[in-house]
Amino acid sequence: MTEYSEVIHPIPRRQSPILRKRLPSLFNRLRASSSFSRQRSALNLELKPAPQPRGNRTSEGDLLRLRQGKRRSFAFNNFLGSFCRCAFRHRHTDIILGEVLRSFPLRVWDFVKPPPPLPGRRPLNRAQRRLIRVTAIVLALGASAWGVYAYIASAPDRAAGHYQQGMSLLGPGDFQGAAAEFTKAIRIIPEYADAYLGRGKARQAVGQNETALADFEKAISINPTLDVAFVSRGMLRSSRGDSQQALADFTRSIELHPTAEAYYQRGLTRQILGQAPSAVDDFNRAIDRDPGAPFSYRARAKAKRDLGDLAGARKDQETAERLEKAQ
Numbered sequence: 001m002t003e004y005s006e007v008i009h010p011i012p013r014r015q016s017p018i019l020r021k022r023l024p025s026l027f028n029r030l031r032a033s034s035s036f037s038r039q040r041s042a043l044n045l046e047l048k049p050a051p052q053p054r055g056n057r058t059s060e061g062d063l064l065r066l067r068q069g070k071r072r073s074f075a076f077n078n079f080l081g082s083f084c085r086c087a088f089r090h091r092h093t094d095i096i097l098g099e100v101l102r103s104f105p106l107r108v109w110d111f112v113k114p115p116p117p118l119p120g121r122r123p124l125n126r127a128q129r130r131l132i133r134v135t136a137i138v139l140a141l142g143a144s145a146w147g148v149y150a151y152i153a154s155a156p157d158r159a160a161g162h163y164q165q166g167m168s169l170l171g172p173g174d175f176q177g178a179a180a181e182f183t184k185a186i187r188i189i190p191e192y193a194d195a196y197l198g199r200g201k202a203r204q205a206v207g208q209n210e211t212a213l214a215d216f217e218k219a220i221s222i223n224p225t226l227d228v229a230f231v232s233r234g235m236l237r238s239s240r241g242d243s244q245q246a247l248a249d250f251t252r253s254i255e256l257h258p259t260a261e262a263y264y265q266r267g268l269t270r271q272i273l274g275q276a277p278s279a280v281d282d283f284n285r286a287i288d289r290d291p292g293a294p295f296s297y298r299a300r301a302k303a304k305r306d307l308g309d310l311a312g313a314r315k316d317q318e319t320a321e322r323l324e325k326a327q
Helices: 018-021 024-032 032-040 060-088 091-110 127-151 153-171 175-188 193-205 210-224 226-237 243-256 259-273 276-291 294-307 310-326
Strands: none
Touching: 024 259, 127 153, 127 243, 153 175, 153 193, 193 210, 193 226, 210 226, 226 259, 243 259, 259 276, 259 294, 276 310, 294 310
16 A cells, blocks of 8 residues: 555635735745745645655654654644734735745855865876976075075175164273174175274274284275274374384375374374474364364474474463363
């Protein structure tokens, strides 16, 4: 015997006048939808016979659970239809609201359900793997080359930063720290003449005259037009008693760029060598370039005193004292 599911009365096709007036568009859309068609097909006079199990694939327990599930769904539909007919007094309102209540959770689930799994990818062949490896190697080499280029291109800025830091430490008297900063600048740019000059001054201040002289000579060899390096080397040579070479350094500095410091140092060296007239001339030029330096007036006063110009020496001495009080 073929088992049949429960039999219910069919839904009449005639619509009520009130529903036709108030809900024509909604009812027509629901009739056109596939979900409404499924609802109408489920509510026919007599359902199709239940499929017979094929062999031992479907057990009697599975058939029993299937029939119980259908009974529950039909019972819920009957209850919902009775409730809607009593509440709204329309014949087809139960179908409409049942479809709406049924479709809302489905729409929510369609919105929040996870995406379907991606289809399986075919494994890459040998040529594709080689292309990926070569591309990765090229990109890595390009990034490394760009990093090296950027590091090398920033060398002047980094060296200048260490040089400025060394000069800022040289003024307050931190000669060891200044020498360390100048050394860092030299490591970045080995041909940094100003860094050699600054390190020579720092080493001279702490009594390292030999290494300071080597730094001055290195600075001059890198930049023969660096007049300040000639002045610094001349002062170091003069302090060691080598007045002739010191005089040559001061003269070379004046030839490159005449400054008050160079004239003052050469005047002192000439005064040591007994060349008082030439020393007075150098002091005059130094005072012309820097009238506010009291040490130049004192040096010229001593040179004038050696020449026997006591009045001029006294006047320069008073001027030096007045400038020192003003400072």
